[in-house]
Amino acid sequence: MDLKEIISKMTLEEKAGMCSGYDFWHTKSVDRLKIPAIMVSDGPHGLRKQDLESDHISFNESIKAVCFPTGSAIGSSFDKELINELGKELAIECQAENVSIILGPAVNIKRSPLCGRNFEYLSEDPYLTSSLATSYIKGVQSKNVGTSLKHFLANNQEHRRMTSSSEVDERTLREIYLAAFEDVVKKAKPWTVMCSYNRINGTYASENKRFLTDILRKEWGFDGFVVSDWGAVNDRVKSLKAGLQLEMPDSKGINDKRIIEAVKSGELDELLLNQTVEKILTIIYKFTDNRIPNTVWNLEEHHNLSRKISSECMVLLKNDGLLPLNKNDNIVFIGEFAKIPRYQGGGSSHINSFKTSGAIENMANYENITYAQGYMTEEDVIIPELVKEAVKAARQSKVAVIFAGLPDSFESEGYDRTHMSIPNCQNHLIEEITKVQPNTVIVLHNGSPIEMPWINKVNSILEVYLGGQAVGEATVDILFGDVNPSGKLAETFPIKLKDNPSYLYYFGEKDVVEYREGIFVGYRYYDKKEMDVLFPFGHGLSYTSFEYSNMKINKSKISDNDEVEIIADITNTGKREGKEIIQLYISSINSNIIRPERELKEFTKIHLLPGEKKTVKFTLNKRAFAYFNTEINDWYVEDGSYNIEIGKSSRDIVLSRKISYTNNQPIKNIYTENSTFGDVLKNPEAKKIIEPLIASTSFFLINSEDYDENAAITPQMHDAMINHMPLRGVFSFGDKSITHSDLKQILEKLNNLS
Ligand code: BGC
DSSP states (O other): OOHHHHHHHSOHHHHHHHTBBSSSSBBOOBGGGTBOOOBEEBOSSSOBOOOSSOOSSSSSOOOOBOOOOOHHHHHHHOOHHHHHHHHHHHHHHHHHHTOOEEOOOBOOOOOOTTOTTGGGSOOSOHHHHHHHHHHHHHHHHTTTOEEEEEEETTOOOOTTTTTOEEEOOHHHIIIIITHHHHHHHHHHOOSEEEEOSSEETTEEGGGOHIIIIIIIIIITOOOSEEEEOTTOOSOHHHHHHHTOOBBSSOOTTHHHHHHHHHHHHTSSOHHHHHHHHHHHHHHHHHHHTTOOTTOOOOHHHHHHHHHHHHHHHOEEEEESSOOSOOTTSOEEEESGGGTSOOOSOBSTTOOOBSOOOOTGGGGTTOTTEEEEOOSOTTOOSOOHHHHHHHHHHHHTSSEEEEEEEOOGGGSBTTBOOSOOOOOHHHHHHHHHHHHHOSOEEEEEEOSSOOOOTTGGGOSEEEEOOSOOTTHHHHHHHHHTTSSOOOOOOSSOBOSSGGGSTTTTTTTOBTTEEEOTTTTOOTHHHHHHTTOOOSBOTTOOBOSSOEEEEEEEESOSEEETTOOEEEEEEEEEOSSSOEEEEEEEEEEESSOSSOOOSOEEEEEEEEEEOTTOEEEEEEEEOHHHHOEEETTTTEEEOOSEEEEEEEEEETTEEEEEEEEEEEOSSOOOOOOOTTSBHHHHHTSHHHHHHTHHHHHHHTHHHHSOTTOOTTSSOOHHHHHHHHHTSBTTHHHHHSOSOOOHHHHHHHHHHHHTOO
16 A cells, blocks of 8 residues: 555645544544544453444443453553453454554553552553553554553643643653653554643643654654544644644544644645654554454453453452361351442443452352441441441351452542542441451452551451452452462552652642652652551462572673573472462662662563472563663663562562673763862772872871871861862862862863773
8 A cells, every 4th residue: 555645645634634533433534535444442451442422431331341350450460471362352352343443551650549540550660561561562463453552651640630740850751651651662562652631841742742753753663653642632733743643532623624724824844744644544554454354252251351360460468378268168248349349440441341240149159158238339438237237247157258449439530539548438347347257358449559457457358459340250269269369569558648659749739740759659669768568569479389499690790782691490389379470670789879779670470380390581681770861861770789689579589699780881971170079089090190189188187297186187087078079179178289270180181081
């Protein structure tokens, strides 16, 4: 297909029209040139294809489909293969339904537990986020369906999301917020990227040339089209120039006219319009030319997949041995969520599930397993009769399993939470049950961390997140040990909201939201401060036990172009088969740069039979050790030692090896008269050159033979003082033997050092 030729035949009106939707979900067709329209649909954890009356926040029903576990759950699977399988199956649904692009994955970083949309996002860590998103996209696109990597960029809150400006410094953008997208774009090549609603450092994401063109396309090699989040266009001409190709939904023709006028007036180069259209047409034809006709999908099969994925994502947060339960014991399931589970969040990702069932429904064959409502999901108030009934049932049972969590109205797209608590009635219920029942399990349905004031009073806690429509079945699979839990937290659970590093600045002032915690997001902050947390990043228990041993690295020294291989043995030392997530962190030793204690740089998930041992292997390169150096505007590794750490969580490092790193391109120091003695003295060659300056500033110590030990300044104190003194200090504090021209010569010598 010669796209340039097609474009040459298009009128200005047709070209401008191609840059926005026909309606909510379709692009425009041009019948006279046989240009087809394509349909896009949300995403990310199921297909939300709206057939009739369209809107973007799920007022109207979409087709019956399968709701898979949401991002919050999927992140905890740490399972690239599983996510890849999910992507493939979603693409099969899309092919069958003639949907060209599924609008996901959503890779915004969980900056605060309050973000209403955290349930759609994967993690507080950019490496985990980008690895899982890469697998998802590779899965979807392997079936010739496109994805829309969203929401680009720094869209970490719902509060004032269409007007607020995320004020983020360059290093933080690079290491945290851009990093969540970078590898995905480079490795998975998404067909489209969706720009977010907000501004970044004052400029709307949709008008931000630096991000949409300079970084996304030029640096990372993106070759698809950028689509606006629905309604994210502020100034259409500015956005087109910045690199936003498709505006969604349609603008009722208003912005098409703006584009036409801008071309006519010379404000917009028609060549840029042609290039924009070419990018859109490339993706349209990529889908239509490679349709996989007659694709069918089966709702029941996908429901079963949803169940499998859901159980792989659940995180056993606490267990004193009460779990797994025995199906023949007298057990009471308490809480409305046991009957009507909460399994997805509100807003544009809302799936019209063809079926769902609560955990209790799946135990219908067991008369010994009973149910008590305990609370009303959408109520905060305590209903005494419900509590009384639940307490009575708990008393009569061997074990009480309380299903708790956040109601729909607490977590949704479009607004944020204001606190981290579950409804009062649920906290009260848990307290009351634990007074009468020493065997209590808590099952949690929530898309983001919650506070747990009762944590020390319960025996076990199972975090099921918003686990998709099969969450009831999957919960039962885990509770009774048919599946061994294997998820680990993709985010830290702080003890209380105030512990979170963004707490002081999160909602910002009007439209200014400063990301003052910088790179210290999630565990990067809690670990550096050695703060107590409820559950650390990467934490998750199993019904079996794993032993880590024999860590080896194939090099003890590396530099920029090298790779280092790391291996370690993992053994299942328990009696059940199970899966383990092995995490690799890098920690810099004695860095001169402000860096987190450790950062996740690799992970894998393996299955082990009882007694089985497997060797895991990781490969690291420069980037794993690097930080973003804003002086050279590039990733850079300081010379020095690093610990390569293998652990069960960010707080449970089991194995560690030291490696030394020498970079190939040391940054050349530029010395000035304001360079400090300390900085200059770091270079041993420089030391010789500045000896006259040192002598000059220490004349009263060195020259005085009758040095008095009781003098106010000792040699050690002198050294410490000049450490932070600029070289020009020699004029004020030296013996006057150094002239300006001497210092000039010394600086010349210093700057000639290689
Ligand atoms: C959401 C996007 C979604 C789009 C289309 C927007 O409100 O932010 O994530 O894909 O609507 O429904």
